[in-house]
Amino acid sequence: MPQATKNCADPQHTKPESHKRILLSVPHMGGSEQLYVRQAFESNWLSTVGPNLSAFEQEFQNYIGLPAVALGSGTAGIHLGLRLLGVGPGDTVFCSTLTFAASANPIRYLGAEPVFIDSNYETWNMDPNLLADALQRSAAGGKLPKAVVVVDLYGQCADFDLIREICGQYDIPVLEDAAEALGANYRGRPAGTLGDVGVFSFNGNKIITTTGGGMLVSSSVERINKARFWSQQARDPGLAYQHSEIGYNYRMSNVLAGIGRGQLAVLDMRVQQRRAIALRYQRAFGDLPGIKLMPQASYGLHTNWLSCFLLDESEFGISRDRLIAALDRANIECRPVWKPMHLQPLYRDCDCYGGSVAAELFAKGICLPSSSSLTADDQSRVIDEVRMLVGAPALIQFASVEYASCRDK
Ligand SMILES: Cc1ncc(COP(=O)(O)O)c(C=O)c1O
Numbered sequence: 295m296p297q298a299t300k301n302c303a304d305p306q307h308t309k310p311e312s313h314k315r316i317l318l319s320v321p322h323m324g325g326s327e328q329l330y331v332r333q334a335f336e337s338n339w340l341s342t343v344g345p346n347l348s349a350f351e352q353e354f355q356n357y358i359g360l361p362a363v364a365l366g367s368g369t370a371g372i373h374l375g376l377r378l379l380g381v382g383p384g385d386t387v388f389c390s391t392l393t394f395a396a397s398a399n400p401i402r403y404l405g406a407e408p409v410f411i412d413s414n415y416e417t418w419n420m421d422p423n424l425l426a427d428a429l430q431r432s433a434a435g436g437k438l439p440k441a442v443v444v445v446d447l448y449g450q451c452a453d454f455d456l457i458r459e460i461c462g463q464y465d466i467p468v469l470e471d472a473a474e475a476l477g478a479n480y481r482g483r484p485a486g487t488l489g490d491v492g493v494f495s496f497n498g499n500k501i502i503t504t505t506g507g508g509m510l511v512s513s514s515v516e517r518i519n520k521a522r523f524w525s526q527q528a529r530d531p532g533l534a535y536q537h538s539e540i541g542y543n544y545r546m547s548n549v550l551a552g553i554g555r556g557q558l559a560v561l562d563m564r565v566q567q568r569r570a571i572a573l574r575y576q577r578a579f580g581d582l583p584g585i586k587l588m589p590q591a592s593y594g595l596h597t598n599w600l601s602c603f604l605l606d607e608s609e610f611g612i613s614r615d616r617l618i619a620a621l622d623r624a625n626i627e628c629r630p631v632w633k634p635m636h637l638q639p640l641y642r643d644c645d646c647y648g649g650s651v652a653a654e655l656f657a658k659g660i661c662l663p664s665s666s667s668l669t670a671d672d673q674s675r676v677i678d679e680v681r682m683l684v685g686a687p688a689l690i691q692f693a694s695v696e697y698a699s700c701r702d703k
Pocket residue numbers: 367368369370393394396397445471473474494495496497506507508
């Protein structure tokens with residue numbers, strides 16, 4: 295993600311120049327990544343085949359429990375996943391509206407049209423009741439969607455049992471966009487394994503990273519093999535460069551797979567660290583009115599990939615946008631919650647079921663710095679800055695103690 299723009303011109307709140315910028319979510323290496331990268335260099339496996347790739351896929355499969363194919367990005371995974379589900383020109387695909395654009399764009403790559411579904415307040419994810427309503431109306435209108443893209447937002451799974459049951463009534467397959475939710479679970483089942491195909495992202499801002507990359511998983515080995523084939527330009531077997539199907543250059547490189555192997559080894563620790571950060575913010579703001587952590591649904595483990603809060607300006611005393619601007623001046627990067635797809639100029643003409651919940655979460659939601667490498671001092675700086683902006687006393691002591699138990703060894 296690009297950094298937010300700095301604004302040093304505010305006389306009311308001068309940026310302390312000695313303070314380094316605290317970013318929203320940065321890569322956090324585990325230590326063994328360079329070993330695998332070095333092995334790739336030493337063995338000269340510097341392309342899109344090699345031992346790190348096969349090992350990363352196998353280790354990921356061991357972690358998730360499903361066959362996996364490593365790709366150049368999560369977006370590529372969604373594109374291939376939708377194609378596996380048969381999406382093509384003229385189809386419609388239902389998609390969570392509250393998400394990053396990469397959840398929806400591949401629908402258009404395939405010549406299909408997205409139809410957006412609103413969130414509920416309980417999880418911020420796709421509202422199963424609205425989905426049921428949308429499917430019922432589509433069935434009555436004689437045009438069911440070819441697939442449903444369900445996003446696990448900010449590290450928390452959607453309510454998949456309900457969603458699968460509803461989609462099952464119409465035999466509609468589900469793509470689980472778990473780009474933001476690696477390490478989360480739903481009723482004990484890992485995020486990404488809850489749909490017909492699941493997709494993860496290893497973008498630099500994610501809970502683990504390969505600098506850029508993605509993984510597609512499915513219980514069907516045939517599907518995974520097909521996706522791997524498409525990701526390598528769909529070259530037919532044999533000596534000649536013959537192609538019978540359209541393919542893409544979507545394979546991950548063996549070098550980046552080496553980074554992935556090192557990162558996967560520390561994933562569980564990263565989940566603990568991100569959760570600890572979110573819960574620490576929650577405690578530190580516990581006495582402030584009008585600021586609430588994103589709900590933590592009782593059905594699973596939320597990774598809190600990003601620590602997201604909802605602000606009620608009338609109680610909190612300052613608007614979301616003013617808070618972001620003030621923190622930016624204090625050299626702290628924060629972001630609004632995703633702008634919903636149905637409010638995007640790109641998707642202006644698409645149908646949307648509901649939309650007001652996502653619009654409100656977007657209007658009031660803020661993502662605070664959430665890197666697993668965030669130090670106690672830096673998190674205290676964020677906390678105290680927020681508290682100071684609403685006239686509350688600092689809590690530095692409390693925050694340092696709280697963090698000590700969740701640090702790296
Ligand atoms: C919900 C969601 N879907 C898809 C993606 C796309 O992943 P990538 O950046 O790896 O293409 C991202 C993040 O970037 C995301 O947040």
